Amino acid sequence: MAKPPSRTTVDNAVIEAHLRAKRIDSFTVIVRDSIKWGGLAVLGYWMYKSVVVLAGQTTYADIGFRILGNIKVSDGILYLFGVSGWVFGIGQSQLRRKNIKRTVPAKNALERIIDPNRTSSNLTDSGTTQPGDEI
Amino acid sequence: MNPYIVLKSVVTLFSFWYCVYYLWRDYRLDAFREDLFAVRDEMFLYAANKSIRFDDRAYTMLRTRINDMLRFGHWFTMTRVIIVLTTHRKIDINLNPWEEAMSRLPLGVRKQMEEFDKRVRVAVLQYLVYQSFFRYIVMRPLTLLKNPFHANEVIEEPRVVRMVEQLEKDALEQEEEERRAEPVTA
Numbered sequence: 075m076a077k078p079p080s081r082t083t084v085d086n087a088v089i090e091a092h093l094r095a096k097r098i099d100s101f102t103v104i105v106r107d108s109i110k111w112g113g114l115a116v117l118g119y120w121m122y123k124s125v126v127v128l129a130g131q132t133t134y135a136d137i138g139f140r141i142l143g144n145i146k147v148s149d150g151i152l153y154l155f156g157v158s159g160w161v162f163g164i165g166q167s168q169l170r171r172k173n174i175k176r177t178v179p180a181k182n183a184l185e186r187i188i189d190p191n192r193t194s195s196n197l198t199d200s201g202t203t204q205p206g207d208e209i
Numbered sequence: 210m211n212p213y214i215v216l217k218s219v220v221t222l223f224s225f226w227y228c229v230y231y232l233w234r235d236y237r238l239d240a241f242r243e244d245l246f247a248v249r250d251e252m253f254l255y256a257a258n259k260s261i262r263f264d265d266r267a268y269t270m271l272r273t274r275i276n277d278m279l280r281f282g283h284w285f286t287m288t289r290v291i292i293v294l295t296t297h298r299k300i301d302i303n304l305n306p307w308e309e310a311m312s313r314l315p316l317g318v319r320k321q322m323e324e325f326d327k328r329v330r331v332a333v334l335q336y337l338v339y340q341s342f343f344r345y346i347v348m349r350p351l352t353l354l355k356n357p358f359h360a361n362e363v364i365e366e367p368r369v370v371r372m373v374e375q376l377e378k379d380a381l382e383q384e385e386e387e388r389r390a391e392p393v394t395a
Binding site for chain 2: 196
């Protein structure tokens with residue numbers, strides 16, 4: 075009969091697989107972050123180039139007025155729609171966090187009366203990731 | 210090219226970049242946590258109605274899993290799942306403790322606990338797919354079709370999700386131990 079693999083062999087295989095996964099993961103994180111920050115760098119470069127072209131010709135106020143002045147009414151409505159979407163989304167999110175902070179502690183306290191050994195998710199009071207767990 | 214048009218485009222693209230990399234991800238994480246909190250709360254009420262004991266092994270195991278996912282959900286990514294599934298193909302994850310705990314429950318309770326467990330798996334799968342804004346744009350319309358990617362089969366297969374959860378948990382516990390072992394500096 076074939077001998078079953080020993081505990082140490084299994085543990086080594088697991089550690090080996092963990093290490094392999096970690097190595098590949100580190101590489102993909104680098105690639106992902108390169109795309110993310112590379113995109114931002116390209117945007118920054120374009121911004122810089124357009125400002126360089128305008129340098130000496132106009133003041134910042136002129137640039138602002140020209141940009142606003144060039145916007146067509148139809149484009150303006152679209153910008154307004156986009157910006158209001160942002161404001162609405164961020165506002166709703168903050169409101170939800172405040173609501174969690176206000177209502178959840180009472181619910182948890184009541185649950186603890188029924189189940190004294192109640193376990194927690196260890197998120198912050200407003201339901202966000204603990205600062206130490208972020209990375 | 211007109212520099213004013215470039216400036217306008219850059220500002221708009223920056224807004225989009227911020228949305229895709231920060232706001233969208235935060236929103237999906239919140240939605241994922243919301244799904245898990247809903248399951249956890251329902252499970253609590255189920256136990257509070259004396260359908261299952263709070264210290265039952267199946268209850269505590271599922272609750273602990275939900276808590277871990279709530280805490281470390283931001284670590285789950287599609288890329289990590291694919292990496293783990295490919296690098297850990299030959300490693301056998303021991304599902305016996307969960308199955309043993311479930312087998313001790315009466316049939317009705319077991320069915321309900323399986324339902325909670327399934328909802329957790331659906332939430333994980335949904336989070337993994339919708340986490341990327343571009344994936345969401347592509348995949349969301351397809352969900353209108355019936356069972357587009359045999360998702361039900363994936364959800365019914367506990368190994369896929371649980372393996373990832375287990376490995377994430379192992380890694381995190383190990384890191385936490387290492388963090389605790391580090392000397393405290395002033």
